[in-house]
Amino acid sequence: MKYIRIGRIVNTHALKGEVRLISDFEYKDRVFIKDFILYIGQFKIPEVIETHRIHKQYDMIKFVGINYINDVLKYKGEVVYINEEDLKLNDNEILESDYVNYLVYVGEKNIGQIEEYRCDNGNKMIKLNNKYIPYNRDFISKIDKEHKIIYMHDIEVFL
Secondary structure (H helix, E strand, C coil), rough: CCEEEEEEEEEEECCEEEEEEECCCCCHHHHCCCCCCCEEEECCEEEEEEEEEEECEEEEEECCCCCHHHHHHHHHHCCEEEEEHCCCCCCCCCCCHHHCEEEEEEEEEEHHHHHHHHEEEEEEEECCCEEEEEEEEEEEEEEEEEEEEECCCCHEEEE
C-alpha cells in the first residue's frame, strides 16, 4: 500500500469530535467524502469520514464512531494520509508530487528534468535545472504520463 500525504490535523473543533485539517491536496473533492478512509499519524490509523465541511481555511472532518473531543485529541498535530489505490484518477490526471523525474519540454525542446516538487506555505514550486520556479497548471500544455513528459509554455522567464 502506498500512502499519499494530504494534510495535517492542526486542532480539534468544538466538543463533538470534529477535527481541523489543513490541506493543499489537489483532489479534495474525491477524498473528503462520506465513507472515505483516511490514515492518521505514523502508524497510519484508519478512520472513516462521517462528515466534511469547510470552515475558513480548514477542512472540518468528523469520523464515524467518534463523538467526543477526548477521542480525537490524540490526533492533534498528526499527518493525514490516503491510500493511493483509493484515489481514482483519470488518465489525464496526475498527482503533483509525482512530477519528480518527468522531462520538461517547451515546444519541441527538452529544457530539463523536474528534480523536486514542494509546497511551502501554499506556494507550489518545482525544481528545474537547480532553480525553483513557481508551479502553476496554467503553464502546462500537455502531460504525457506514459513517457513521463510535461509540455510547458511561458516559463522561459523563470529559467
